[in-house]
Amino acid sequence: MNIRHLTFRLLQVYVAVVRSGSVSEAARQLHLTQPTVSQQLKRLAETLGEPLLESRQGRLVPTEAGTELYRASREVLGRFSDLDDYLEALRGGERGRFSIALVNTAQYVLPRLLGPYSCAFPEVDVTVHIGNRRQMLTRFERQEDDLYVFSHPPSLAHALAGRFLRNPLVAVAPREHRLAGREGIVMAELLEERFLLREPGSATRMLFESWLQEQGLSLGPTLQMASNEAIRVGVAAGMGVALLSEHVLPPEHSDLVILPVAGLPIESHWQFIVRRDRRLSHAALGFLRFAEGHLQECVESRFISNELGGLLGRLEEGGAAPSA
Amino acid sequence: MNIRHLTFRLLQVYVAVVRSGSVSEAARQLHLTQPTVSQQLKRLAETLGEPLLESRQGRLVPTEAGTELYRASREVLGRFSDLDDYLEALRGGERGRFSIALVNTAQYVLPRLLGPYSCAFPEVDVTVHIGNRRQMLTRFERQEDDLYVFSHPPSLAHALAGRFLRNPLVAVAPREHRLAGREGIVMAELLEERFLLREPGSATRMLFESWLQEQGLSLGPTLQMASNEAIRVGVAAGMGVALLSEHVLPPEHSDLVILPVAGLPIESHWQFIVRRDRRLSHAALGFLRFAEGHLQECVESRFISNELGGLLGRLEEGGAAPSA
DNA sequence: CGCCGATATAGATGATTACCTATACTGCAT
DNA sequence: ATGCAGTATAGGTAATCATCTATATCGGCG
Numbered sequence A, B: 001m002n003i004r005h006l007t008f009r010l011l012q013v014y015v016a017v018v019r020s021g022s023v024s025e026a027a028r029q030l031h032l033t034q035p036t037v038s039q040q041l042k043r044l045a046e047t048l049g050e051p052l053l054e055s056r057q058g059r060l061v062p063t064e065a066g067t068e069l070y071r072a073s074r075e076v077l078g079r080f081s082d083l084d085d086y087l088e089a090l091r092g093g094e095r096g097r098f099s100i101a102l103v104n105t106a107q108y109v110l111p112r113l114l115g116p117y118s119c120a121f122p123e124v125d126v127t128v129h130i131g132n133r134r135q136m137l138t139r140f141e142r143q144e145d146d147l148y149v150f151s152h153p154p155s156l157a158h159a160l161a162g163r164f165l166r167n168p169l170v171a172v173a174p175r176e177h178r179l180a181g182r183e184g185i186v187m188a189e190l191l192e193e194r195f196l197l198r199e200p201g202s203a204t205r206m207l208f209e210s211w212l213q214e215q216g217l218s219l220g221p222t223l224q225m226a227s228n229e230a231i232r233v234g235v236a237a238g239m240g241v242a243l244l245s246e247h248v249l250p251p252e253h254s255d256l257v258i259l260p261v262a263g264l265p266i267e268s269h270w271q272f273i274v275r276r277d278r279r280l281s282h283a284a285l286g287f288l289r290f291a292e293g294h295l296q297e298c299v300e301s302r303f304i305s306n307e308l309g310g311l312l313g314r315l316e317e318g319g320a321a322p323s324a
Numbered sequence C: 001c002g003c004c005g006a007t008a009t010a011g012a013t014g015a016t017t018a019c020c021t022a023t024a025c026t027g028c029a030t
Numbered sequence D: 001a002t003g004c005a006g007t008a009t010a011g012g013t014a015a016t017c018a019t020c021t022a023t024a025t026c027g028g029c030g
Helices: A008-020 A023-030 A034-048 A064-091 A104-108 A110-120 A133-141 A203-215 A228-236 A282-298 A308-319 B008-020 B023-030 B034-048 B064-091 B104-108 B110-120 B133-141 B203-215 B228-236 B282-298 B308-319
Strands: A053-056 A059-062 A096-103 A124-131 A147-150 A159-166 A169-174 A195-197 A222-224 A242-245 A256-259 A269-275 B053-056 B059-062 B096-103 B124-131 B147-150 B159-166 B169-174 B195-197 B222-224 B242-245 B256-259 B269-275
Touching: A008 A023, A008 A034, A008 A059, A008 A064, A023 A034, A034 A064, A059 A064, A064 A282, A064 B064, A096 A104, A096 A110, A096 A133, A096 A282, A104 A110, A104 A124, A104 A203, A104 A228, A110 A124, A110 A282, A124 A133, A124 A282, A133 A147, A147 A282, A159 A282, A159 A308, A169 A203, A169 A228, A195 A228, A195 A242, A203 A242, A228 A242, A228 A256, A269 A282, A269 A308, A282 A308, B008 B023, B008 B034, B008 B059, B008 B064, B023 B034, B034 B064, B059 B064, B064 B282, B096 B104, B096 B110, B096 B133, B096 B282, B104 B110, B104 B124, B104 B203, B104 B228, B110 B124, B110 B282, B124 B133, B124 B282, B133 B147, B147 B282, B159 B282, B159 B308, B169 B203, B169 B228, B195 B228, B195 B242, B203 B242, B228 B242, B228 B256, B269 B282, B269 B308, B282 B308
Parallel strands: A096 A124, A096 A147, A195 A222, B096 B124, B096 B147, B195 B222
Antiparallel strands: A053 A059, A147 A269, A159 A269, A169 A242, A169 A256, B053 B059, B147 B269, B159 B269, B169 B242, B169 B256
């Protein structure tokens, strides 16, 4: 049997004939003419090298070989119909996988989106990578993930971006700090304090340092800790003051105060970044759509800055054509 | 996804590419050029409406959709490879089914062939129909079986025949019969006795009657019994005499004697009959081949008259071309 | 016997496939 | 930058497919 020229269509026709026990009837069902079906059957029988049907009291019944072919055909067609369903689900973003890379600070917010999303699309496998800005940039260069969350995007030459959340950096101090409760603080005053800083390579630190440079200011004594949590706890314990994303602070923070320093908060926005040269998985696209639609249910409204519509629009245009 | 133009060949190519992780390598394995394979992949991806492969550090790896297609392809190709094996077995006569119709008398011999055959080909389903000549002729007209065993074939217009066994009809009498031990008996003497006869429609009876007619003889008193066994036992019990196939007599028959009547035994031959208009199943053909080869091991040699070679020869010529 | 429905065969045609050769592109290693 | 191996694209061609219409054949049935 030479399998090469066997088409699924041929099997479909054959199955219809066996089911109806008649060439003419099958032809009607398939919207073909009777000779077409006859000829297909003939070709199929030649391919298999065996007679498939014989006429018994006016009805076509499969031979031994034909019966087995019928079984095989049904299994095979069924298998591909399942595959079709699977692809349909993939395309709809109901199933599949994607990975997303977050800068550290964003891990305080993204679960609010990812949680409801996973409940809505339980068949999608999500992998979340977290690290500081520098680490995430490396992943970005290597095209290791479908989505990235940065507050300042890398070169947009190879990427599209869409803002979705404000990320204000505020000055925090222990509740009993000497400046606590004061109005009109200026940063110069604060710089006399010991600052708890994230490591170089952190986005928070980068933002802070470039802001200071703009203002023509420079840091006094510092202490470096590679985690927002550690810094927050450190500040509460009186180790010093710090600039932190507001998202890092718990809703109730009785042991910390936000100092109203002039020029603060430093405003930045988190954005989803998508590489333009890598095809975006349907699942990731589905997540972006979900994020656009459900942001206000998941995050306090004062942080929201939903510009995902634009990103989605640009993705639909450019990224729809499938290519091997 | 439009399944219509999907060929198994395409899946074979795809599987080879996924396996080797390279278009060029797959092309080499398949004895195709690289562009051919590339183009097939492209077409496959278009058919499925999804990208299937992406290049990861120099190796082509399947996407989500591609992985699922790979699975489906392997299952489907495997299924058809199994089908191929099955057909191969069918063709070789190692598997399948056939039915054979025997005239009553032949049931005393055919199991000697069918038994060893079934042991040699346990995957073949054999159905045996037994009845008198008239009943078997009806089955023959209706083309109900693959093989028939007659001593005198019906019209050979639609059939081929091959003799394989002598079927001598001998006169039997009870051991203490007045003619037992006598030489040179003539049938006229015997006809005075009561004859136990098979029913009209039986081959044995038909043979006997036409023989009598040729000899210009006619029967005296008769008693009719629709079974060879019943007649044999009846004769032994002194109910009369009879003409029976020698095959009906047990190897040791102390209660019966065969009378050496002039002109007896009536010689006839059993033959396998095959309809010419019905395709012979591979299994039935296999059985005929088996019979030809193993006859002498299964039946006492004095009965053998193996002309099956000729029948097989004629079958090979005419019946080899498969047609739907 | 002749008709009827079902099936098979013949012959035609545009679309598609399965390949090829030649060439252009691309990413990585030197 | 330059090659090189791998991949994609372009363009061509013979084979084949899918499908049709028209016609022949067959198997029953009244």
